[in-house]
Amino acid sequence: MKTVEEIKAAIEAAVPGAGVTVVLNPSPSAQHSLRLEPAHALAVAAFLRDDPELAFDYLSNVTGVDWLDKEIAEKVKVTRQVTKTVDGPEGTKLEQVVDEIVEETRKHVEPGSLEAVYHLYSVALRHGPLVLRMRTVNRTDKVELPSLTPVWRAAELQEREVFDLYGIVFTGHPDLRRILMWDEFKDYPMRKDYVEPDDYEYEPTAHDAVLKRAQEHRSREQGSRD
Amino acid sequence: MSVAETRTERSAGWNRPPAVEPEGEGELLEVAMGPHHPSTHGVFRMDVSLDGERVVRLKPVFGYLHRNHEKIAEGVAYLASMPYTDRLDYFCSLTNNWAYALAVEKLAGQEVPARAEYIRVILAELTRIQNHASTIGFLLQEMGASGTPLMYAFREREKILDLFESLTGSRMMCNYMRFGGCRVDLSSAWIEATKKVVAGLPAFVDEFEALLTGNEILMARCQGVGVLKPDLAVNAGISGPMLRASGVNYDLRKVDHYGIYDRFQFRVPLGDHGDIYDRYMVRVLEMRESIGILNQALQDIPLGPIMDAKAKLRGFRPKPGEAYGRIEAPKGELGFYLISDGGPNPYRYRVRPPSLINLTVLEDMCLGHNVADVVLIFGSVDIVLGEVDR
Numbered sequence: 321m322k323t324v325e326e327i328k329a330a331i332e333a334a335v336p337g338a339g340v341t342v343v344l345n346p347s348p349s350a351q352h353s354l355r356l357e358p359a360h361a362l363a364v365a366a367f368l369r370d371d372p373e374l375a376f377d378y379l380s381n382v383t384g385v386d387w388l389d390k391e392i393a394e395k396v397k398v399t400r401q402v403t404k405t406v407d408g409p410e411g412t413k414l415e416q417v418v419d420e421i422v423e424e425t426r427k428h429v430e431p432g433s434l435e436a437v438y439h440l441y442s443v444a445l446r447h448g449p450l451v452l453r454m455r456t457v458n459r460t461d462k463v464e465l466p467s468l469t470p471v472w473r474a475a476e477l478q479e480r481e482v483f484d485l486y487g488i489v490f491t492g493h494p495d496l497r498r499i500l501m502w503d504e505f506k507d508y509p510m511r512k513d514y515v516e517p518d519d520y521e522y523e524p525t526a527h528d529a530v531l532k533r534a535q536e537h538r539s540r541e542q543g544s545r546d
Numbered sequence: 547m548s549v550a551e552t553r554t555e556r557s558a559g560w561n562r563p564p565a566v567e568p569e570g571e572g573e574l575l576e577v578a579m580g581p582h583h584p585s586t587h588g589v590f591r592m593d594v595s596l597d598g599e600r601v602v603r604l605k606p607v608f609g610y611l612h613r614n615h616e617k618i619a620e621g622v623a624y625l626a627s628m629p630y631t632d633r634l635d636y637f638c639s640l641t642n643n644w645a646y647a648l649a650v651e652k653l654a655g656q657e658v659p660a661r662a663e664y665i666r667v668i669l670a671e672l673t674r675i676q677n678h679a680s681t682i683g684f685l686l687q688e689m690g691a692s693g694t695p696l697m698y699a700f701r702e703r704e705k706i707l708d709l710f711e712s713l714t715g716s717r718m719m720c721n722y723m724r725f726g727g728c729r730v731d732l733s734s735a736w737i738e739a740t741k742k743v744v745a746g747l748p749a750f751v752d753e754f755e756a757l758l759t760g761n762e763i764l765m766a767r768c769q770g771v772g773v774l775k776p777d778l779a780v781n782a783g784i785s786g787p788m789l790r791a792s793g794v795n796y797d798l799r800k801v802d803h804y805g806i807y808d809r810f811q812f813r814v815p816l817g818d819h820g821d822i823y824d825r826y827m828v829r830v831l832e833m834r835e836s837i838g839i840l841n842q843a844l845q846d847i848p849l850g851p852i853m854d855a856k857a858k859l860r861g862f863r864p865k866p867g868e869a870y871g872r873i874e875a876p877k878g879e880l881g882f883y884l885i886s887d888g889g890p891n892p893y894r895y896r897v898r899p900p901s902l903i904n905l906t907v908l909e910d911m912c913l914g915h916n917v918a919d920v921v922l923i924f925g926s927v928d929i930v931l932g933e934v935d936r
Contacts, residue, residue, distance in 0.1 A: 345867050345868055346865065346866060346867045347652075347653050347654075347655070347864065347865060347866070347867020347868060347869055347886065348652070348653070348654065348655025348867075349652040349653060349655075349867065349868070349869035349870075349871075351868065351869060351870060377780050377781065378780055378783060378796075379783050380783060380870075380872065380879060380881060380898060381870065381881055381883055381896070381898040383883055383894075383896040383898075385885065385893075385894050437883070439870050439881075439883070439898075443780050443794060443796050446796075446801050449870055451870070470558075470559075472781060472782075472783065473561040473562075473778070473781045473782040473783070473906060473907075474781065474782050474783025474903060474906065475783075476782075476906055477902055477903065477905070477906050478902075478903065481902075485614075485616075494562065498609075499608050499609060500608055500609040500612040500614075500935060500936075501609060501612065502609065509614055509617060510614070510616065510617055514617075
């Protein structure tokens, strides 16, 4: 199989302005991946499937990953002007402005995103895997990604599952409904900040933590009834 | 399948289920088959629209057995998920163990000693034989052959489960493989017992085939029913015996060269028509090939360690990165996708379930057939709900 860099060059030659970036994988598996721009993803996917030298006709695995907002603390050296009192001649005090280098920690938040990951293989040429990734703009309101189901039918149920458990909305999917959770369910359970309901185990059990939560839940419920 | 074939221009929507128009007048009958229908192998529902007896629409409904296996696995250490993988496809716990161990070994860059690889092959092929025998038994059960073929299959499965029990301590929930090897070593007595069981298997397959392969009812109900075209099978990510019954030569044991499958002589059975009969036949032939692999593996198994000496069981923290590992499980391509952030738990743990993905084309195969055939087509896919819903 071609290396990811070669595949990237082939994509950029075929789909102008595709904006593909290589994401290196430091683990021993060395399965590097390509990050696609959502706007060009469908064209790139069709190219990967139909190009005779690549022929990625088999989409094996589709899944989601949740990347939370990351707070990054950086130590920066800043020069500040400080006024100092210095002993002058004959016992007088003089005020002097001195440059001083101070270390400051600055924090900035790298916005989180939801990511869809696709693993491609070629049945015709027996190579693979090629890993494709797409990221949403954020985790809250801009969670659309283009569906690759028109190119590979294998994505149909798996993209539904990612929608169900992560909340990525795949535009162009023929039948985007919840698949494992029930239709009335509100939250997205595979997200990292998902909070389990406190009445999970309503009956008292031998586990203290669960028992405590159940009692709290019951007392709250009784309180609201009174 | 040639490359040229995959390139041919196709009309948009060629890989969608075709629209079937009801004939004549009258209303369509909506039937919810399941979740308690005896043919659904557990809790699974098909919402079917019927025009008389003919299926014009079919929507599978999943999730009755959903327990969010992936979320649970992300909250515990890597090894703690190993017993839980047994519960995915509870007919084939050993191949589930292997797929997970393979993915972690890729992630952490671990080697597996030769003896452990042989043990894995032996256990995986025994699993394949008992899975295929039971699948055919269940298929015949649904065809109306009440009891007999299933009991013949279970008689043989029982012998294989006894071997699993004496080796791992459990008949179905084996929890046997570890990252970089296996949990306990085989005894020579176990190998002798296994050789005895394997020596009896060809006679069992012959007996099974004498009963079934030329059976008139089986041929009438299965041939030309539930046809799956090879180009759609590849596009829809179908794997395992179902893909090969459609004539696509893609067996991960040959393609990925994982484990030590390169050392064994075996052939990959392929179907011509992609109907239920071909799926039955491919499974029978795969059992015969598995018996061949078992004979070679039991002959050649070397002595030596069964665990990688450098493997760390406690405090196991793979370096940051990700890996996707897949094996040819009896039901199809079983894959595990793991992302490590350097911690003791996987940041992302994903199971690629062959049972779920093989159901993608269930509607395509059933449209236009009678409702009684839906049961057979569904049975020929070979699923386990523990893996579909996870």
